[in-house]
Amino acid sequence: MKKLILILLINLLITCKAQKKEYTINSLEMEVQTQAKFLASKGYKVPSEENFKKYCKDYFNLDLESIKEEYFQPIGEDGYGLSVKQKFINTFPESIFYNPNTSDDNYNINQAFENLNKKENLSSEKFVSYNKLLFNNDSLVVHYFIKKTDDLKEIVLFFDYEKNDILYNILLRDLNLKNTLGIEDTYHILFYNNPTKGFKRKLITDLVINQGINALKKLTDSYYNHWKEINKTLKEKDICLVYLINLLIEFDRNKVVTTIYEKPSYSYLSNFLDLDLDLGVRLKENNYYNNMDIEELVNNYYILNDREISYNNDILFNYFVKDPDGYVNLRENNNSQSKILQKLKNNESLQILNKNGNWWFVKTMEGIKGYIFHDRIFKIGE
Numbered sequence: 001m002k003k004l005i006l007i008l009l010i011n012l013l014i015t016c017k018a019q020k021k022e023y024t025i026n027s028l029e030m031e032v033q034t035q036a037k038f039l040a041s042k043g044y045k046v047p048s049e050e051n052f053k054k055y056c057k058d059y060f061n062l063d064l065e066s067i068k069e070e071y072f073q074p075i076g077e078d079g080y081g082l083s084v085k086q087k088f089i090n091t092f093p094e095s096i097f098y099n100p101n102t103s104d105d106n107y108n109i110n111q112a113f114e115n116l117n118k119k120e121n122l123s124s125e126k127f128v129s130y131n132k133l134l135f136n137n138d139s140l141v142v143h144y145f146i147k148k149t150d151d152l153k154e155i156v157l158f159f160d161y162e163k164n165d166i167l168y169n170i171l172l173r174d175l176n177l178k179n180t181l182g183i184e185d186t187y188h189i190l191f192y193n194n195p196t197k198g199f200k201r202k203l204i205t206d207l208v209i210n211q212g213i214n215a216l217k218k219l220t221d222s223y224y225n226h227w228k229e230i231n232k233t234l235k236e237k238d239i240c241l242v243y244l245i246n247l248l249i250e251f252d253r254n255k256v257v258t259t260i261y262e263k264p265s266y267s268y269l270s271n272f273l274d275l276d277l278d279l280g281v282r283l284k285e286n287n288y289y290n291n292m293d294i295e296e297l298v299n300n301y302y303i304l305n306d307r308e309i310s311y312n313n314d315i316l317f318n319y320f321v322k323d324p325d326g327y328v329n330l331r332e333n334n335n336s337q338s339k340i341l342q343k344l345k346n347n348e349s350l351q352i353l354n355k356n357g358n359w360w361f362v363k364t365m366e367g368i369k370g371y372i373f374h375d376r377i378f379k380i381g382e
Contacts, residue, residue, distance in 0.1 A: 156171045
């Protein structure tokens with residue numbers, strides 16, 4: 001009997017040890033707690049619930065009420081995670097309990113905490129700097145971003161942190177608009193993550209002031225190249241375009257031209273009107289956003305191209321698709337079992353060819369014809 005009791009006690013101790021190891025090394029809960037403790041030791045102040053919600057909306061376009069992830073909500077494409085419970089962003093590339101130089105058996109929480117505090121641990125410095133700047137507006141960490149210009153670009157351009165003039169001005173200096181841009185840079189130069197903030201009027205203006213007309217042309221070229229890909233509503237994109245064209249108009253005023261074709265503002269707006277056949281209709285419906293110069297350019301475009309701005313015909317691509325899933329299937333025939341020809345993202349424009357029945361026959365901007373159920377199709381402006 002005594003031998004049996006001894007065996008049971010030994011098994012219990014082994015089990016407890018195994019469970020403790022799993023909790024301290026592998027548990028996401030302990031990962032969150034240890035990171036929060038480390039931040040606190042570096043002077044991080046946990047923001048209020050209200051402020052944290054606002055920050056997350058502005059920086060990441062995240063609505064915290066909709067987040068169900070208990071530990072780390074994924075952010076972006078760099079593997080970052082947001083701890084809603086402890087109110088910080090996790091920028092570590094891997095678990096803080098991962099140490100390739102030792103086994104888990106010899107690596108505990110205290111050792112992990114010690115490793116976080118080592119001066120040569122650059123991941124820790126980044127982690128602290130990101131959180132203290134984004135959520136505490138702590139200017140003492142600005143020196144980190146001055147050294148790490150890629151991180152500065154991410155914070156100021158991609159996360160829309162504009163509260164520090166030093167970092168903002170470094171970004172202005174380093175942004176290169178000599179060549180056309182990829183979609184990510186184009187999007188983040190033009191638009192805020194938080195859709196309620198609209199487009200980046202100040203950044204666009206400052207870039208043009210610093211780099212001149214050629215930078216404005218390259219930015220407008222990039223916008224044209226990625227017009228269909230940029231995930232913003234048509235109205236948001238139109239308003240931003242009007243601002244860019246208006247800046248081009250200002251340069252036109254200081255340039256002697258003999259014909260309208262020599263005006264950069266007309267040339268660029270014409271390109272967009274050719275690309276998006278509904279653009280002229282939308283601008284007119286919105287009274288050209290009270291810009292008479294834009295109205296004149298649009299009218300000249302239609303006169304010179306012997307066309308009319310039409311609202312109530314289906315020759316123009318003046319319909320768009322929308323579905324809660326974020327996309328709509330274009331099918332070969334008028335039924336839900338038919339072959340899918342194309343997946344259309346929300347807000348993509350359509351031309352209606354036939355409205356008979358529940359399945360409408362349409363043509364996409366790429367020229368592909370097929371059927372879409374009518375309740376997924378909406379008319380622009382209605």
